[in-house]
Amino acid sequence: MQLRAVLSVGIVLGLGTVGTLAAWSATTTTTSGTFTTGTVDLWLNDVNATEVTPLSVPLGSALLPGQSAAVRIAVQSRGNVAANYTTRVRGSGAAGTAVQLTVVVGGTISGSTCTGTPAVTSMTLTGSDASILGTRGPLAAGTGTEVLCLQIGLPVGASNITQTATGSVVLTFEGTGVASV
DSSP states (O other): OHHHHHHHHHHHHHHHHHTTOOOOOOOOOOOOOOOOOOOOOEEETTBOOOSSSOOOOOOOSOOOTTOEEEEEEEEEEOSSSOEEEEEEEEEEHHHHTTOEEEEEETOEEETTEEESOOSEEEEEOOSSOEEEEEEEEEEOTTTOEEEEEEEEEOOTTOOGGGTTOOOEEEEEEEEEEOSOO
16 A cells, blocks of 8 residues: 555656746847849940840941951940850851851951951851850959950852842850959
């Protein structure tokens, strides 16, 4: 009987201690200060060119086999962060896919050709985008500029089907922000 009394007291004390556990807790939060995001904005020859409203540069007319035309394009960073850029090119139409492209970074125009050391030489264009020049830059935020001299030439052996043909050369410039320069 005494054994039962001792065991029942142990059970009562055991249940009592389980119910009396307690813990302290606290919660805190923090928030960042206000911040803004950067912008990458490439312009061409002081024009905010887009796919919808591209920059159009005249290359003349009546290009004959063996002749070329040249134009300079200033790639400009107008965003608030420095930018690298890449360039793709393709020909469009019968004349656009019959020409060859030469690119001189920083080149000048003499007559109908670009002067300087070519970064791309006599590249035959197709109707598909082709990467040229690799990654260029960085161009400084807001003011960075790099000039490309583009020379479009119709090869001496151009086919007769290019007579009176029309076409264009489409260059696509894509910028990416650079963390710091």
